[in-house]
Amino acid sequence: MSRATTPEAYKLLHEGLQTLSRIESNGIRIDTDYLEGAIGKTKRRIANLYRSLEEDEVTQVWKTTFGRSANFNSREQLGEVLFNRMGHACVNRTPTGRPRTDEESLSSLSIPYVKRFLKISKLQKALSTYLYGIQKETVDGFLHPIFSLHLVSTFRGSSERPNFQNIPIRLEWIADLIRQAFIPRVGHALVELDYSGIEVGISCCYHHDPRLTAYVEDLSLDMHRDMAAECYMMDTDQVTKQLRYGGKNKFIFPQFYGDYYINCARNLWDHIVSGKLSMKNGTLVTDHLKEQGITRLGACDPKQKPKARTFEKHIQEVEANFWGSRFKVYAEWKEKWWSEYQKNGGWQTLTGFIENGVFKRNEAINAPIQGSAFHCLLWSLTRLQKWIERNRSGAKIVGQIHDSIVADVPVDEVQDYLAAAKKIMTRDLARKWKWISVPLRIDAEIAYEGQSWNDKKEIKIEN
DNA sequence: TACTTCGGCGCC
DNA sequence: AAAGGGCGCCGAAGTA
Numbered sequence: 001m002s003r004a005t006t007p008e009a010y011k012l013l014h015e016g017l018q019t020l021s022r023i024e025s026n027g028i029r030i031d032t033d034y035l036e037g038a039i040g041k042t043k044r045r046i047a048n049l050y051r052s053l054e055e056d057e058v059t060q061v062w063k064t065t066f067g068r069s070a071n072f073n074s075r076e077q078l079g080e081v082l083f084n085r086m087g088h089a090c091v092n093r094t095p096t097g098r099p100r101t102d103e104e105s106l107s108s109l110s111i112p113y114v115k116r117f118l119k120i121s122k123l124q125k126a127l128s129t130y131l132y133g134i135q136k137e138t139v140d141g142f143l144h145p146i147f148s149l150h151l152v153s154t155f156r157g158s159s160e161r162p163n164f165q166n167i168p169i170r171l172e173w174i175a176d177l178i179r180q181a182f183i184p185r186v187g188h189a190l191v192e193l194d195y196s197g198i199e200v201g202i203s204c205c206y207h208h209d210p211r212l213t214a215y216v217e218d219l220s221l222d223m224h225r226d227m228a229a230e231c232y233m234m235d236t237d238q239v240t241k242q243l244r245y246g247g248k249n250k251f252i253f254p255q256f257y258g259d260y261y262i263n264c265a266r267n268l269w270d271h272i273v274s275g276k277l278s279m280k281n282g283t284l285v286t287d288h289l290k291e292q293g294i295t296r297l298g299a300c301d302p303k304q305k306p307k308a309r310t311f312e313k314h315i316q317e318v319e320a321n322f323w324g325s326r327f328k329v330y331a332e333w334k335e336k337w338w339s340e341y342q343k344n345g346g347w348q349t350l351t352g353f354i355e356n357g358v359f360k361r362n363e364a365i366n367a368p369i370q371g372s373a374f375h376c377l378l379w380s381l382t383r384l385q386k387w388i389e390r391n392r393s394g395a396k397i398v399g400q401i402h403d404s405i406v407a408d409v410p411v412d413e414v415q416d417y418l419a420a421a422k423k424i425m426t427r428d429l430a431r432k433w434k435w436i437s438v439p440l441r442i443d444a445e446i447a448y449e450g451q452s453w454n455d456k457k458e459i460k461i462e463n
Numbered sequence: 464t465a466c467t468t469c470g471g472c473g474c475c
Numbered sequence: 476a477a478a479g480g481g482c483g484c485c486g487a488a489g490t491a
Contacts, residue, residue, distance in 0.1 A: 074487060075470075094470065102471060125472065129484055154481060156475090163483045166474035174473090199475085199480095259479040302478075366480040370475090374481095402475045402481085 002155070002355045009352035013149055016378045019385045020147040020157070020400070027142035028164075028398040028408065031183045031452065035135050038177060042127045049120050058113040061085050073124065075101040078117065082109070107274070122174060130178045133162045143182075147400060149378075153363075155353055155371035156402060157378070164399045167453075179454030185396075185408050190447040192456055193421050194404035195377065201438040202373040203256070205350060207333030208437065211326055216438045224248035230318050231268050233292045238279040246271040251315075255322060258362030262300050265315035269297045334365050350435045351375040376429060376440070377403055383424045393417065411449055418444055418461045 004010045050072060053059050062070055062081045071077055079099035083090040088109060092100035099105075103121075106114050137143055145164035152158050159165045167182075168174040184190045195201075197216065204213045215223040222236075228247025229236040239247070250267040271277065272285040279288055289295075289311065298310030306313035323331040341347055341364045346356035349368045359367065381400060384407075388395050394410040395417050409417045426440040445456040 071487075076487065096469075098470080100470085121471090125485075128486080129473070133484075151483095152481065156481060158482055160483060163474080166472090166483070168473060170474080194475095254479055257480045258477090260477080263479070361477070362480060370481060374475095404475085 002153075002353060002357070004352065005348070005354045006352035012351065012375060012379060012382075015382045017149055019378075019382045019397075020149065022385055023147060023381075023397050023399065024144050026396040026398050026408070027144040028406070029183050029185050030134060030138045030141055030143050031181050032135075032138060032141055034452075035131060035138070035181045038181070039127065039131045039135065042123055042131060042177070046120055046123050046127065049116055049123070053113060053116055056113045058082070058086070058111070078106075078114075082111070082114070104270070122171075126168070126174055126177055130162075130168065131181075134178075134181055137162050145399065153357075154367040154374075155349070155351075155355075156374040157400060159399075165401045176454055180452040182453035184447065184449055184451075187410055187449060188394075188408045189411050189414055189449055190398075190406065190451075190453055190456065191395075191409045191414060191417060191459075192404055192406045192445045192453075193418075193425065193442050194401075194445075195373075195425065196441045196443050198376060198403045198440075199369055199373045200256070201440065202350075202376065202436075203330070203369045204438045205372070205435055206337075206369060207330045209327050209329035209333070211328075212330055213438060224252060227252050227318075227322075230321075231264075231315060232272070232279075232285055233289060233294070233314070234279055234285075238281060240277070240280055242275060242277050243272075243279070243285070246277075251318075255319065257366060261306075261316040261319040262302060262312065264319065265297065265312040266300050268315065269311050337365055337368075349375075350433070374402060376433075376436075377405070379432065380421075380425045380429060381405060383428060384421055387420050387424065391416075391420075406453075414446065415462060418459070422461050 004013050053072075058081060059072075062072065062077065065081055065085055066077055076098065079090070079101045082088045083099050088111070090099045091108075092105040094100050103118055106118060134143060137145070143162070143164075145159050146161050147164075148158050148160070149155075168178050182190070200212070201216050204216055212223075215221050222244075224247045225236055225239045225244050226247075228239045228243045228251075231247055231251050232239075232243060246268055250271050251264050254264055254267070277285050279285060293309055294311050294314055296310055298306050298312030300312050306316050337347070338361055341359065346354060347364070347368060348354050349372050351372045353371065355367060355371075377400065381397065384405065385397060387393070388397070393413055393416070395407050395413060396409075397405060397407045399406040405421070407417065422442060425442050430436050430440055442461075444459050444461050446459045447453055447456040
């Protein structure tokens with residue numbers, strides 16, 4: 001059970017919902033010709049890949065195992081073929097005891113068939129969830145995703161039919177395929193504004209950890225680079241973009257979400273091994289770690305104590321330092337927040353919402369941060385929509401992705417829109433909520449007329 | 464045919 | 476002491 005307790009909290013949701021209705025009504029323009037072509041091409045690519053596997057031994061075993069009911073899309077059947085018929089060792093199982101057949105488990109087998117199977121899976125996901133998913137919801141060249149405020153336990157928003165909040169972006173070749181379908185209206189540009197590091201910033205408003213606050217305040221500091229250096233035991237000036245990515249997405253964020261050293265060690269290790277990553281000076285990171293006395297990952301078994309000279313042991317120490325020293329105040333806040341929740345059965349967020357119910361430790365600690373961060377976005381969204389109406393702007397907000405706002409803006413209004421949005425999202429919001437104790441920053445990206453969402457490039461905001 | 468569960472995977 | 480926060484959508488497989 002959760003409620004908007006204060007009048008401001010109620011107003012935030014009430015107005016937010018009206019804004020989201022406007023966004024749904026606006027819709028985003030879709031290049032339907034492109035979509036049709038991309039669907040055809042992707043279908044042919046998938047068919048060709050399957051054809052190239054017809055002679056493979058795995059295909060033959062698959063046929064003798066399943067006969068008429070063979071389904072070469074089925075991961076469950078693949079698991080049966082590989083692990084029970086062909087004798088490959090299954091190291092990963094799901095909670096129900098079935099062999100795990102996710103990308104990570106399968107790619108570690110290094111079987112040519114499997115490599116191609118995974119490629120087909122990626123294309124199939126792109127085709128069914130995205131290309132077809134977008135096409136079947138497009139009406140007269142526009143897509144109108146639904147945006148809700150009542151479905152997420154943390155008070156974040158959600159999106160469906162289709163989900164506008166999980167359009168591929170991480171893998172370039174998939175992003176290329178999907179995002180080209182999203183285009184600006186005639187005479188418009190797509191403008192995307194996102195709060196940089198809003199959840200980390202809002203977390204500081206709860207725990208006031210001085211070291212984390214310093215990272216947020218001082219742009220010359222770089223937490224992700226620093227933690228990559230510590231995890232991979234190198235100087236900060238040896239950290240490449242990819243290694244920084246590992247520090248950020250395989251250590252810092254998982255740690256903030258409540259993960260622990262065993263998973264982090266595994267993922268950090270896999271990151272450098274499967275990517276064959278090097279330091280800036282060209283040395284392979286695995287070779288470098290060897291020089292530092294670390295030759296292997298370690299058992300990564302929760303029941304075993306990590307052994308000396310393993311990467312697992314090292315990351316355990318990094319973790320201990322992370323919470324015991326570096327972000328000690330944050331760690332103390334987590335304990336306090338958790339025990340207060342256990343005592344009271346709920347909490348109140350900085351944005352004026354009361355949340356009651358049964359929560360696990362990690363959920364209780366993350367929910368207020370995630371929800372309050374989204375409320376920053378939601379407030380900005382309504383203010384921006386009001387600015388658009390008041391100024392008779394031709395800008396149309398077309399979507400929201402948790403910490404970002406996507407709008408379709410007349411080309412000659414772009415600078416006005418950017419200036420107004422920056423004022424609202426940073427200065428006005430900080431004035432509205434006095435508890436915001438860190439600087440608010442936004443980044444802007446733009447895709448011009450004739451381009452697509454896939455072409456968005458960073459753009460400076462003039463004050 | 465309709466529905467549920469599971470595993471998997473896309474995003475923040 | 477426990478051990479990854481939040482979603483929506485897909486196909487496969489089983490059940491009603």
